[in-house]
Amino acid sequence: MSIKIKCRLDRGVGTNGDPGFRLDVDLDLPVAGITAVFGPSGCGKSTLLRCVAGLEKKARGMVKIGPRVWQDDHTFLPVHQRALGFVFQDGLLFPHLSVLENLEYGLKRSDADRQTIVMDEVVELLGLEKLLARGTTDLSGGERQRVALGRALLTSPDLLLLDEPLAALDRSSRRAIYPYLERLRTDFTLPVLYVTHALDEAARLADHMVLLEGGQAVNSGPLTEMLTSPAPGLAHGDEAGAVLPAWVAGFDREFHLARLGFEGGELLVADTGLVPDQEVRVRIHARDVSLTLEPAGGSSILNILPARVLALIPDSPARVLVRLAVGDSVILAAITHRSATALGLEVGRDVHAQIKSVALL
Amino acid sequence: MSIKIKCRLDRGVGTNGDPGFRLDVDLDLPVAGITAVFGPSGCGKSTLLRCVAGLEKKARGMVKIGPRVWQDDHTFLPVHQRALGFVFQDGLLFPHLSVLENLEYGLKRSDADRQTIVMDEVVELLGLEKLLARGTTDLSGGERQRVALGRALLTSPDLLLLDEPLAALDRSSRRAIYPYLERLRTDFTLPVLYVTHALDEAARLADHMVLLEGGQAVNSGPLTEMLTSPAPGLAHGDEAGAVLPAWVAGFDREFHLARLGFEGGELLVADTGLVPDQEVRVRIHARDVSLTLEPAGGSSILNILPARVLALIPDSPARVLVRLAVGDSVILAAITHRSATALGLEVGRDVHAQIKSVALL
């Protein structure tokens, strides 16, 4: 079972010989989980989502969500018959309806027996209580985006298309919404196409990632691979880092820490209310990993793991990315060439990876 | 010389007794530099900018930009006579004009002898070459924001009001624009009010910061203080960190590193084309700082500085923020309570701060 999106669309040929914009992608995405769509401004992310939704009548290709064919050479299911939720980049709330009526619009039009997502929950989660009776024209930018997200969720769709739904939100509002989006993935196994500019957000939420450039999918694959692979993509600069699946192995109750097991060892992280055996994901930024030859004592760094150098990938004139095997897992460390030379790093060398901070995703 | 903004505005009283929204701020901002306006969704950031611009006719108070009074009890300069540039949260391009005509709209209406910002530069910087002949209705979200920013810049204003101008842009487009915004500050001493949700962005660009909540300015001050002060504000969680002014003291040409001097020592950072004596700002995230009792050898961490504990600020059940004096500067370290206990940290204790990565802003 997978989501197949094969799509080709020519956007108006530009003036003075400019060939215009062409989207041409052929994607095969897992049906479960969140797929981040990533790429520079104008690369075609919104266009891709529109094609999947059926809003681009001229798009040729195929859209299959698991067993359901939304579009192929013979079929073109109209938009309203595709069970999808769409959050547009600019919200597109109905100006003639109140916030509540906007929320109800999709709700009323979805099968009652499929309604897995309920109003009260959405309202509370998105902090919309005070807005319900308001009109939509004088909402703030972030309020508008929250309402649009809620409206789309309430259709209890088969596929959620989100076009930068959190871009206008501050970090804490975003943080509050993440777990909910994750629940969509885990509890409802609702597939999500998620356009975002923030790699943090992608790393936090996504299982899969598509990298668009100039209308083409230059790379696509599971998030963990995408983030550590040396292929064209994301394993560069400050964004580089690994995402590891882990589980809660135990607790240090005194200091409110949790021990996470992963394929290759254990990590100590702040306990934010984890439960034993819970499955979690952790992100280890390359820049948060330092290397020593001997395990250092008397340091505030709790996580020191034995590791072996797999590869040295020059990243910039000053910096090198070190791929490290920690047990069966791969993590990255970003260090200066100077340190690499000073430590005499080479492939196969055993070192200790000091992980200053572990982001629990 | 300063920017004085004293402003009070009641937004439509809500239905069912909800008192509606009230903006009530009294700010005194330095005339030079970028002021970040920060706060949760719906706290009044956009409204504040609208008041300063004179778009809210009902706002009472005072707006003074240096010697020029834009508004007080007797004066209300109409919007078009205030020399300002405004980038709206939703762009608001003119749909009947091409991209080029949009850019020219403001340009043509500003005094020729004040035009310090030129078309070609803006077009190139914002990557608008290919868009110039296009209409504005089918631009992508990011393209639209770039055009709106260019249009505002080209008025060569006395004050720039930016409402999340980069929210729809990917990191690399943003990175390309930062230096330009910085040049506005340094070369043109153009004051900027900058609404953003991204603390990174604020830290990178801003000198000053205003923290809004529920229509009130709960805190405001120089960025460096705001980021390290224990007062209500930002010195929390992952965002905590210090911003230090520094200068280029020398180079390690072999490894493409630069030595930065600051009040309290030296830091090694990647040389991204710095020039001797250049003034720069560095951001040291609290979570990038680890503490050891003895300077550790054989480590990839280059920057190890002697420091003294100034304060221990519990940040979460698991984590504590350590305010450190490094020479005359203050930096923060985020470590676990467990490490703090293990190291026996207390106020006045001498430690070594290992700084894994230094973000050059």
Added chain:
Amino acid sequence: MLAPEDLTALVLTLKLATISTLVLLVLGTPVAWWLAMTRRRVRPVVDALVSLPLVLPPTVLGFYLLLFLGPDGPLGRLMIAAGGRPLAFTFTGLVIGSVIYSLPFVVQPIRDAFMATGHAPLEAAATLGASPRDRFFTVAVPLARRGFLTAATLGFAHTLGEFGVVLMIGGNIPGRTQVLSIAIYNHVEALDYGRAHLLSGGLLAFSFLLLLAVHFLNRRFPVVRV
């Protein structure tokens, strides 16, 4: 104060204006919608055709309608073939005439309003599961509200004052086709200025109050700006 035949005319006029306006809205809306949404090449042709009834003098238009509705005209033959009677000098005929003559006033404002709304809100509705019909009624129409208001106002007012066409195909039968505008006209022609003033004044006052109510309601529930 009002003569009984004037009262009859008044009632008839209101009935005619109300029914015509309703018919105009029902017929004009799909035309306006088609004009706003189609990308066909023929659109400008239809656009032009819709405005055409305006350019003929009403009486002349009425004359041609008389030919069209009459026993030798296409519609007349059809009616007779269908076992009915020609529609001239009937209330139905009046409605047909008023509708044709006022069509441009109704179609164009609604078309403009549909166009101003654009496709985006409809697309949003589609993604929320609304069928084309559903989104037409729940999104397109409410958002074009101001256009409908203008259309209804112009259509209603124009039918009130409508005269030439109605005069021609109505046959001025008191109680059946003699509407107020004709009654007033007759008073003027017959030099009975007093009654003309009275009726005109009454019509103006009544219309003013009606329009005022409409505009006031519209202000109370302002149409939002898209």
Added chain:
Amino acid sequence: MLAPEDLTALVLTLKLATISTLVLLVLGTPVAWWLAMTRRRVRPVVDALVSLPLVLPPTVLGFYLLLFLGPDGPLGRLMIAAGGRPLAFTFTGLVIGSVIYSLPFVVQPIRDAFMATGHAPLEAAATLGASPRDRFFTVAVPLARRGFLTAATLGFAHTLGEFGVVLMIGGNIPGRTQVLSIAIYNHVEALDYGRAHLLSGGLLAFSFLLLLAVHFLNRRFPVVRV
């Protein structure tokens, strides 16, 4: 083929329609703008007043205008006092009559278009240094283009077919105030159906082509959706 007096009427009609449309746009635009932007309490009143000329039968409206413009009417006295002549039975009088009668068709579509645009683009223009006047002409008017087009179409077409008012205050003087609509009407009255058909057909064909051109141009340069 065309009789000389019909030709005169045609020229006069085009002149009247063109001038009236221009005057209507010039007068109607500020009214529409005021109606779209004001938050005054009197707005609904003005809104209602603007539609009022429609509800009177044109001949009756013409009759009252005649009283108003004539030597004993307020404007007539004024003109005479100012050393001029009353405006009844002059071309100027026709223009006044046409303008009053067609005003609603012009004001309402433009008003709707201004309203649909809303304040936001104007605010953006203001922050770019455009004065109220400047932004009116460079932002509000171009964005309301479709409204202007509808207004001009309805206004022009309505003046072409305009009849009752013109007949009354013009006096049907060949070469001075006898417009084409009256000429056609006269032919019909005089049972000269051949000439009536010819003129009607010509008027229709001409108007159709004109409207087609307008709508076609409008399609070539589509008004963007805000």
Added chain:
Amino acid sequence: AFPEQVHVAVAANFADCLDQLGTAFEESTGHELIVSQGSTGKHFAQIKAGAPFDVFFAADSERPALLEADGLTVSGSRFTYAVGRLVLWMPRAEPDSSTSVVEVLKSPGYRHLAIANPRLAPYGLAAKQTLISLGVWVELEPRLVMGQSVGQTWQFVATGNAQLGLVAQSQFAASENSSGSWWDIDADLHDPIEQQAVLMLSAAENAAAKMLMDFVRGPEARLIIETYGYTVPED
């Protein structure tokens, strides 16, 4: 004398005839006629509002008399230039002289009888008087349709929407379509349809206007007027 212009307001039913009179007048005098055709009621209102008419050919005698009473005319200039004749017309019937007018009117074989509005048009008043005289008014009232003028009445009948109409004799002269059956109405059944002309006071010094008045009373004009189906009273 220099060629002068005479501005004439004429009732619609007489316009065609005046056209021909005008041609003859212009040929014989060199003066020029400007003709404004319209309904007499409108002309009356316009004249009172200062319309620049020199001569008024009304459709009735009432309006000229009123103007005279108001002192707007050259006294003594009012005269009857034509007397109209009423005809019952049934365009879709075979010519048939055996049936009487009353029989035709009373027959159930038609739906609408068109007459001119008695309040507005002299022909309408005459039609009403005729129907009353024939004792069928009350019976026929539900079947009546009324035109604002006799011209419009003609159109109701000519287009077949009304099967029967009381129209003016003069209209047959003007129209090519005069098929079917018609019956002249006995002039005794109604008051005479007198159409009067007056010279406006403002034209008292207009020699050409006076000449026109004289011309219309003259024998040449009389001939033309009679060919249009009017009778002209002896002076």
